Amino acid sequence: MNAPVKLNFKDYATDQEVRWCPGCGDYAILKTVQKLMPGLGTAKENTVFVSGIGCSSRFPYYMNTYGFHTIHGRAPAIATGVKLANPELDVWLITGDGDGLSIGGNHMLHVLRRNIDLNILLFNNEIYGLTKGQYSPTSKVGTRSPSTPDGSVDLPLNPCTFAIGAGAKFVARSIDTDMKHLTSVLTRAHQYSGASFVEIFQNCPVYNDEIFEDIKNKKTAPDARLELAHGLPMIFGKSRDKGIRLNTQALKLEIVTLGEDGVTEADVLVHDESNRVMAQMLVELKGPEYPVAVGIIYNAPTSAYISDVYSQRLTVRETSGPADLNTLLRSGHTWAVD
Amino acid sequence: MSAVKKADRQGLNNIVSGVVVRFAGDSGDGMQLTGNNFTEATAVYGNDLATFPDFPAEIRAPAGATFGVSAFQIYFGSEDVTTAGDDVDVLVAMNPAALITNLHGLVPGGLIIVDSDAFSEKNLARAGYKQNPLEDGSLDAYRLLSIGITKRVIETVKPFGLSHKFAARCKNMWTLGLTMWLFDRSRDTAIEGLKTKFANKPELADANIAAINAGHAYGETTELPTGIEVYKVPPASVKPGLYRNTTGTEALSFGIIAGGQLARLPIVFASYPITPASGLLHSLSGKKHFDVVTFQAEDEIAAVCAAIGASFAGSLGVTSSSGPGISLKAEAISLACATELPLLVVNTQRGGPSTGLPTKTEQSDLYQSVFGRHGDTSLPVIAAKDSVDCFDVAIEAIRIATKYRTPVILLSDGYIANASEPWHIPDMNTYEPFPVEFADDPEGFSPVNRNPESLARVWAKPGTPGLEHRIGGIEKDSVTGNISYDSDNHQKMTDIRKSKIDGIANDIPLQDAALGNERGDLAVVGWGSTYGAIHQSVKRCRQDGLDVSHIHIRHLWPMPSNLGTLLAGYQRVIVPEMNTGQLVKILRAEYLIEARSFTKISGHPFRIKEVESEIRAVLEGLK
Ligand code: SF4
Numbered sequence: 031m032n033a034p035v036k037l038n039f040k041d042y043a044t045d046q047e048v049r050w051c052p053g054c055g056d057y058a059i060l061k062t063v064q065k066l067m068p069g070l071g072t073a074k075e076n077t078v079f080v081s082g083i084g085c086s087s088r089f090p091y092y093m094n095t096y097g098f099h100t101i102h103g104r105a106p107a108i109a110t111g112v113k114l115a116n117p118e119l120d121v122w123l124i125t126g127d128g129d130g131l132s133i134g135g136n137h138m139l140h141v142l143r144r145n146i147d148l149n150i151l152l153f154n155n156e157i158y159g160l161t162k163g164q165y166s167p168t169s170k171v172g173t174r175s176p177s178t179p180d181g182s183v184d185l186p187l188n189p190c191t192f193a194i195g196a197g198a199k200f201v202a203r204s205i206d207t208d209m210k211h212l213t214s215v216l217t218r219a220h221q222y223s224g225a226s227f228v229e230i231f232q233n234c235p236v237y238n239d240e241i242f243e244d245i246k247n248k249k250t251a252p253d254a255r256l257e258l259a260h261g262l263p264m265i266f267g268k269s270r271d272k273g274i275r276l277n278t279q280a281l282k283l284e285i286v287t288l289g290e291d292g293v294t295e296a297d298v299l300v301h302d303e304s305n306r307v308m309a310q311m312l313v314e315l316k317g318p319e320y321p322v323a324v325g326i327i328y329n330a331p332t333s334a335y336i337s338d339v340y341s342q343r344l345t346v347r348e349t350s351g352p353a354d355l356n357t358l359l360r361s362g363h364t365w366a367v368d
Numbered sequence: 369m370s371a372v373k374k375a376d377r378q379g380l381n382n383i384v385s386g387v388v389v390r391f392a393g394d395s396g397d398g399m400q401l402t403g404n405n406f407t408e409a410t411a412v413y414g415n416d417l418a419t420f421p422d423f424p425a426e427i428r429a430p431a432g433a434t435f436g437v438s439a440f441q442i443y444f445g446s447e448d449v450t451t452a453g454d455d456v457d458v459l460v461a462m463n464p465a466a467l468i469t470n471l472h473g474l475v476p477g478g479l480i481i482v483d484s485d486a487f488s489e490k491n492l493a494r495a496g497y498k499q500n501p502l503e504d505g506s507l508d509a510y511r512l513l514s515i516g517i518t519k520r521v522i523e524t525v526k527p528f529g530l531s532h533k534f535a536a537r538c539k540n541m542w543t544l545g546l547t548m549w550l551f552d553r554s555r556d557t558a559i560e561g562l563k564t565k566f567a568n569k570p571e572l573a574d575a576n577i578a579a580i581n582a583g584h585a586y587g588e589t590t591e592l593p594t595g596i597e598v599y600k601v602p603p604a605s606v607k608p609g610l611y612r613n614t615t616g617t618e619a620l621s622f623g624i625i626a627g628g629q630l631a632r633l634p635i636v637f638a639s640y641p642i643t644p645a646s647g648l649l650h651s652l653s654g655k656k657h658f659d660v661v662t663f664q665a666e667d668e669i670a671a672v673c674a675a676i677g678a679s680f681a682g683s684l685g686v687t688s689s690s691g692p693g694i695s696l697k698a699e700a701i702s703l704a705c706a707t708e709l710p711l712l713v714v715n716t717q718r719g720g721p722s723t724g725l726p727t728k729t730e731q732s733d734l735y736q737s738v739f740g741r742h743g744d745t746s747l748p749v750i751a752a753k754d755s756v757d758c759f760d761v762a763i764e765a766i767r768i769a770t771k772y773r774t775p776v777i778l779l780s781d782g783y784i785a786n787a788s789e790p791w792h793i794p795d796m797n798t799y800e801p802f803p804v805e806f807a808d809d810p811e812g813f814s815p816v817n818r819n820p821e822s823l824a825r826v827w828a829k830p831g832t833p834g835l836e837h838r839i840g841g842i843e844k845d846s847v848t849g850n851i852s853y854d855s856d857n858h859q860k861m862t863d864i865r866k867s868k869i870d871g872i873a874n875d876i877p878l879q880d881a882a883l884g885n886e887r888g889d890l891a892v893v894g895w896g897s898t899y900g901a902i903h904q905s906v907k908r909c910r911q912d913g914l915d916v917s918h919i920h921i922r923h924l925w926p927m928p929s930n931l932g933t934l935l936a937g938y939q940r941v942i943v944p945e946m947n948t949g950q951l952v953k954i955l956r957a958e959y960l961i962e963a964r965s966f967t968k969i970s971g972h973p974f975r976i977k978e979v980e981s982e983i984r985a986v987l988e989g990l991k
Contacts, residue, residue, distance in 0.1 A: 044838070046850060075833040080677070083841075090838050091851065096830035098680055099840025100673070101703050107670035111677025111685060112830070114636050114661050119681065119830050137673075140666040339661060346656040353657040355626055356796050363557060364612045364793065365412050 037074060039065040044094045055206035055232035056085060056153065060092055062212045063122075063151075067095075070220055072120040079122045080109040082129035085160050086153035086232070089124040103134025106141035109148050117336045120220075123150045126232075127168040128158045131187055135167075142198040144335040145224040149216070152189055152227065153206075155234035156241055163237035175237075190313035193227040194306065194328060200226035201309060201328040205246055206233060211257075211324065218326055224334040245322050254317055258325035263298040266321050273298030274315075283311050285320065303329040383600045386445025388453035389547065392470045393462030394431055395424055395438040398540040402460075403440025404788070405544055405561060409553035410444045411613055411790045414603025417444040418754075418900060420452030420973070421786045425643075425727045432486075432494040434465045446602040450754070450900030452787065454975040458550070460543055462486060462517075464495035479511045479596065481546065483539060485518035511595055515586070517542055524582040525575040534572070538579035545583025552598050555580055607792055614791045616755035616784035620714065621651035623762025625658050626796060627712075628684055630763060631770045632803040636678030637686045638663040638671040643726040644782040645690045645716040668696035672713065676700060679709040680839070682806065682829030684770060688714035691733045692722060694777075698740055704775040705745040705865065707839045708825035711775035712765055716785045719971045728971030729783035731896050734950040737777040738925045744862055746869045748772070749925040751779040753899035755789045761922065763799065764876075770804050771875075772868060773824045779924070781946075783973050784897045810834030815849035822875075823868035872926050879928035884910060884917025887937030890987055893963070895921045895951055898944055898974055905979035909987075916983055924951070932959040940986055942966050944979050 042064040050056045067077065077095040081087035083102035090097030096119075100108045109123050123141075130138050130152050141148065157175070158164040165175040165182040168189060172181040193201045200222040204215040212230065219226035231242040244254040252268045264274040265288070275286045275297050286293045302308060309328035315321060347353070389406070393399045400421055410417050420441040429436025443453030455475045461467035463486040474480065487502055501507055502514050521539045522532070530538075541562075548555055559577050566573035587598075614622075628635040637660055639649040653662040661683075665671035668689055675685030687697065694715045704711040717733045719725025737749045748768050752761040758780060769776040807813060807828040815837040817826040828835040837849060845852035846860050880886070882899075883906050894902045899920050906918040919934070921927065935941055935955065941963040943952040949965035956963055966982045968974055 073833070075836060076831055078681075078830045090840070093838075095836050097836075097838035097840075098677070098707075099838065099842065100676075101699055101841055104669060104673040104700065107665065107673035108677035108680070110663070110665075110670070111636060111638065111674035111679075112681040113677075114638075114663055114674060115634070115678035115681035115683035115685075116829075116831060136666055137670055140670065339663075343656045343661070350657040353655075353659075355622070355629060355658070358625075358655070358658075359612070359622060359793050359796075360610065362612060363408060363561075364610055366610050367414065367606050367608050 037068040039068060041074065042067045042094050044092055046091050048092055049088065050085060051236050053235040054085070055155065055234070056089070058207045058209065059151070059153065059212065059230060059232065060089065062209045063216065064093070065209075066213055066216055070120075070217070076118060077120045077122070078112055079124060080105050080112065081124040082134055083160070084126040084129045084158070085234070086124055086126040087129060103129055103132070104137060105129070106134060106137035106148070106150075110141060110144075110146050113146055113148065113336045114339070117147070117340060121148050123148045125150065125152050127152065127154045127156060127189065128166045131189060131192065132167045138192075139196045142193055142196040142225050142227060145197075145199060145332060147223050147334050147336055148225050149219050150225060150227045151216075152229050153232040154189055154229050155232045155238055156186075157234050157238035159234050159237055188313060189229045190227070190327060191310070194310055194313065198227045199224055199328070199330045199332050201313070202226070202228045202326045203231070203313075203324045204228060205231045205242065205324065207246060215325065218329075222329065222331065224331065244317055245324070254321055256312075256315065256321040256323045258301045258312070258323055258327060260301055260303045260326065263295055263300050265295070265298060275299060283315065283320070303327075306330065382597060383602065385447060385601070386443060386449065386453075387458065387551065387599065387601055388441065388443045388456045389458040389460070390439055390441040390456045390470060390473065391460045391543070392437055392439040392466035393540070394465070395426065395429055395436045396431065397438070397462045398537065399438045399440050399462070402540045402544045403442060405558040406547060406553070407442055407613060407788055408557045408561070409548060409555070410442065410551075411611065412557055413553055414606070415444040415446065415601055416449040416604035416606060416790065417442055418449050418452050418789055419787050420783065423727055425725070432463055432465055432491040434469050434495055437466050437469045439466070439470060444601060446604045448604065450903045451973065451976060454977050458547070460547060462539070462543070464491045464497050464501070467501065468495045468497065474510060476509050477511065479513065480507060481513045481515070481543065483517035483543070484514045485516045511593065513592065513596060520582065520586070521579055524578050528571045528575040528578070530571065530575055535575070538576050541576045541579040542583035545580035545585075546587050548580070549584045549587030550598060552600060555584060606790075610793045611790050612793055613788045614755055615647075615786055615788045616752065616758045616780050617647035617651060617786070619755055619758035619791065620752075620762050620780060621648055621655065623759040624652065624686055624712070624766070625655060625660060626759070626799065627763040627766030628659060629796070630799055630801045631684060631766055632801065633684040633770065634659040634661070635686055636661045636663065636675060636683045637688070638665050638674035638678070639688045640665050640668045640671045640693060642668075642690050642693045644718055644785050645688050645693070645714070647785060648688045648714060648716070668693040669700060672697035672700040672711075675711055676704050676709060679704070679711055680707070680830070682827075682831070684710055684712065684766065686712040686714070688716070690716050690718045690726075691720045691724075691736065694733065694736060695740070699742070701747070701775050702741045702743055702745060703841050705741065705747055706743075706841050708773045708865070710769040710773050710827075712769050712778060713775055714778045714780065717779060717781040725971045727782065729781045729897065729973060730946050730969060730971065731779075731781060731898070732947040732950070732969070733779065734895070734924065734947065734954070737779060738954065745865055746925065747774055748776045748869060748872055748923070749779065750776060750922060751896040751924055752784055753896060753920055753922065755784050755787050756791045758784065759794065767802050768872060771802060771824060772822055772872060773827060774869065779896055781897050806832070807835060808832055813837075814847065815839055816844055816846060818864075823864060823871060870926055873929045876923045876928055879919065879921065879931045879934050881917040882920045883907060885915070886917070886934060888917055889915040889938065889990055890940045890942065890983065891917050891919050891935060891938040892979070892983060893919045893921065893935070893941055893943045893951070893955065894945070895924055898946065901974035901976050901979050902944060904976040905983060908976070908980055909983050914983070914987055916987065921951070927958065932961075935959060935961050935963070939990060940964065942982060942986055944968075944974060944982065946974070
C-alpha cells in the first residue's frame with residue numbers, strides 16, 4: 031500500500047456553504063477543529079461528528095468526515111450507539127447549552143457517568159440562537175429575551191459543575207477565538223479515553239453579544255482568566271502577580287497578591303488535574319470578583335464503558351464456547367415426537 | 369369446549385379430549401413456577417397446549433389480598449390447542465382470595481382443590497368472605513377437594529430442617545404433585561428442574577422434591593370423593609420432530625439473533641425497563657456469546673437513539689418497549705425514517721392509556737404504530753400471532769428493515785410475551801439468508817443513492833474510506849444528499865419515502881385464509897394474539913356447517929396487495945380486536961368495505977365462545 035497521504039485542514043472542510051451569522055464564534059471553533067484534525071493521527075474515515083439541534087449542531091455538515099445531525103438533545107445517546115456498534119470510531123459530539131443541558135441534560139448526565147469514549151464539545155453561548163434568542167439554562171439571572179422580557183429569574187447552571195457532578199473524569203474549558211488554547215485543550219480531550227467534556231465559551235453576536243468579552247479581550251483577559259496547567263502554580267494578572275490560595279479556614283479559594291503581606295509563590299495553589307475537590311472549586315470561580323478558570327480542570331482517567339462492555343463479552347465468549355443458534359435452540363428442556 | 373369434555377367424561381370413562389387447569393394463589397405462592405412445571409410435564413406427555421400467566425401488577429401484595437392473586441392457566445388436549453381456554457375445569461386455589469377471584473371462570477361441576485389451612489378467619493375476612501365457603505354449602509355446584517396442604521407439607525419436609533417459612537413455601541410443589549397425579553403426568557422434568565434450580569441449596573431441592581412426591585402419593589393412596597380420579601388426556605397428534613416450550617419473549621429473542629445472522633449483521637439491542645417488555649432485554653443480555661450487544665439506556669428515548677446510532681455505524685439497532693415507552697421514542701423513530709436507517713422497534717403492548725394495566729394485555733397500539741409519527745411518513749408494521757410466531761416475525765421484520773433501510777415496528781403483547789407454547793424447533797439451515805451489502809466504492813457515491821427496485825438508500829458505514837458523508841433530520845436533496853429547503857425536492861423526497869414503504873406490499877406473501885374458503889358468507893379478520901380464539905371459534909362454526917373463514921393479517925402496514933380483493937369476496941367481514949376498533953377503521957379506509965367491529969378491552973384475551981357467538985349472530989343476520 032502507498033504511504034498515507036498527508037492531509038491538511040482543507041481536506042476536512044466540505045463544499046457546503048457555512049451558514050452561521052457573520053461574526054459567530056462557531057466559525058472560529060470550526061476552523062480550529064478542521065486544523066486540528068490532520069495532526070490527531072486518526073484516519074479521516076474513522077472520524078464521526080454527531081450533533082443535536084441548535085446553531086452549533088450544524089457543525090457536522092461542515093466537516094468532511096462521517097457526520098450525523100440528529101434530534102434535539104439526543105446526540106449523546108446516538109453517539110453511544112455509534113460507539114457500541116464500532117468502538118474503533120473516533121466520535122466527536124457537538125452540542126450547545128440548550129441542546130446538551132436542557133432538553134438533553136439527562137443524556138449528557140449518563141454519557142458522562144458511563145464514561146463513554148467521546149470528545150464532547152459544548153458550545154456555551156448562554157442563549158438559544160437558532161430559535162431566535164430565548165434565554166437558556168446557562169443564561170445569567172436577569173437575561174432579557176423574547177420569553178423573559180422582564181429578565182430571567184431562574185438560577186443558571188454551570189456546565190462544568192454539572193459535568194463533575196455527573197461523574198465526568200475529564201473536564202476542560204476553552205474559548206472560541208483562542209485557537210492556540212482551544213487546540214491544546216482539544217488535543218488533550220482527544221487523548222483522554224472516556225468522555226472528555228469541554229465547555230467552549232462561544233460568542234453569539236446576534237442574541238447575546240460580548241458576554242465573555244472580559245475573558246476574551248487581550249486587555250482584560252490576563253486579569254479575568256486563570257489559565258490552568260498541571261503542576262504549575264495558579265498565577266494570573268497582567269503583571270503575573272496574583273495567585274489563588276486555599277483559605278483552609280473558610281474552605282474557599284481566595285485571591286492573593288505576590289509580595290504583599292509576605293505572600294510568596296509557595297502560598298499559591300499548584301494545579302493538580304487529578305484533584306476532584308480542587309476542580310469543583312475552580313469551576314465555580316466567577317467574574318468580576320474572580321478570574322474564570324480555563325484549561326484542563328479535571329483529568330482522572332478511569333475505566334470506560336465501551337471497552338468494559340467488550341471485555342465482558344470476550345470473557346463470556348471464552349467461557350461459553352462457540353455461539354451456534356441451532357445449538358442454543360436445542361438447549362434446555364426438549365422432547366422428541368416420533 | 370366444556371360441553372364436549374363433559375360428554376367425553378361420561379362416554380369414555382375418564383378419557384377427555386381437553387382440560388383447562390388454573391393455578392391461583394398469592395403472588396408469593398409460586399403459582400407461575402407451578403404452572404410452568406405442569407406445562408413442561410404436559411408437553412412431554414404429548415398434549416398440545418397453550419398457557420396464560422395472569423399476574424398482578426404488585427410485586428408482593430400483602431398476603432391474602434385479592435389484588436395480589438397470581439394465576440396461571442393451561443389448556444391442554446389431544447387436538448390442536450390455540451388458546452388457554454375459556455372455562456376452567458380444575459381450579460387450584462391456595463387461599464380464599466384466590467378462590468373468590470377465580471371461581472367465576474369454573475364450569476359447573478368443575479373441580480376445586482383448596483388448601484384448607486389457608487382458610488383462616490383472617491384470610492377469609494381479607495378476601496371478603498363473611499362465612500367459610502368450604503363449609504357453608506356455597507360451593508355445592510362444584511366438586512370440592514379440601515385438603516390441609518400447609519400442615520401436610522410442613523410435616524413432609526421436616527427432615528430437611530427448613531425454617532417454618534421455607535417449609536410452608538413447598539406447598540406449591542405438593543399441589544403440583546397432586547395435579548400431576550390427577551392427569552397422569554410424569555414428575556421427572558419437575559424434579560430435574562428443582563435439582564438444577566437449587567443446585568447450591570440441596571436441602572431446598574430435596575424438600576421440594578419430597579413435597580411433589582407427597583402430593584402425588586396423596587392422590588394415589590387417599591380415598592378421594594367419588595368422581596375424583598385420574599383423567600387421561602390422550603396425546604395430540606403433532607408433527608414429528610424435536611420440541612421445546614417457548615414464551616413469546618424467548619422466541620422473539622431467538623428471532624432477533626437469527627435475523628441478525630441471516631442479515632450478516634451484529635445486533636445492538638438498546639432498551640429501558642418496562643413491563644411487559646423487559647423480558648426481552650433480560651433474555652438478550654444473557655446471550656453475549658452471540659453477536660449481540662445489549663444496552664440498558666437511561667430512558668426510552670436514549671434507547672431508541674442508541675439503536676439508531678448503532679444502525680448508522682453498521683450494526684442493526686433494535687429497541688423494545690411497551691406502549692408508553694414507544695410514545696417516548698416517537699420523535700427518534702421519525703428521525704430513522706428521515707435518515708432511512710434500518711431499525712427494529714418491538715412493542716409488547718399492554719393495557720393503556722398511560723400506565724394503564726401494565727400486566728394485562730391489549731392490542732391498542734395499532735394506531736400508534738401505523739400513524740404515530742410527526743410529518744408525513746410511514747413505516748412497516750408487523751404483528752406476531754402467538755408465542756412461537758414471534759421467531760419468524762422477528763426474522764421477517766429484520767429482513768424488511770435491512771432491505772428497505774427503514775424502521776419496522778413489531779407488535780407483540782403481554783399475552784404473547786408471557787404465554788408458553790410447544791415449539792417445533794426450527795433448523796436455521798433451512799432459512800434463506802438475506803445478507804446486507806454495504807457501499808464501499810467512492811465512485812459516484814452519494815448518500816442518497818438508491819437501489820432502483822427497493823428504493824432503499826445506500827448504507828455506507830463509518831470507517832469506509834472515501835465515503836465520508838453526513839446525514840441528518842433536515843430534508844435532503846434527492847440527488848446530492850445535501851441539506852435542501854427546496855419545495856419541489858421536498859415533494860419528491862416525500863414521494864420517494866412513501867413509494868419505498870408502499871412497495872414493500874409487493875415483497876410480502878399474499879394474504880390467504882388461515883381457515884376456510886377464500887370467499888363466502890363471512891370472514892373473521894384478526895391480527896396479533898387474537899389468533900387462537902378466532903381460530904377455534906371459526907373451526908367450531910365450520911364444524912357446524914357455517915360458511916365462515918379466518919383471515920389473520922401479519923403485515924399490518926403496508927398490507928398484502930391482494931387483501932382488498934380477498935375481503936371483497938365475502939358478504940360480511942367482522943374484525944375482533946382487543947381495542948375499540950382500530951384495524952377495522954384502517955380496513956374501511958383502505959378498501960372502502962363495510963367491516964364490522966367486534967371489540968373487547970378488559971385486559972383479558974377473547975374467549976372462544978365470545979367470538980363464536982358473534983359469528984353466529986352475524987350469520988343469523990344474513991339469513
Ligand atoms: S444566532 Fe448566534 S450562535 Fe446562532 S449562528 Fe447566529 S451568532 Fe451564531
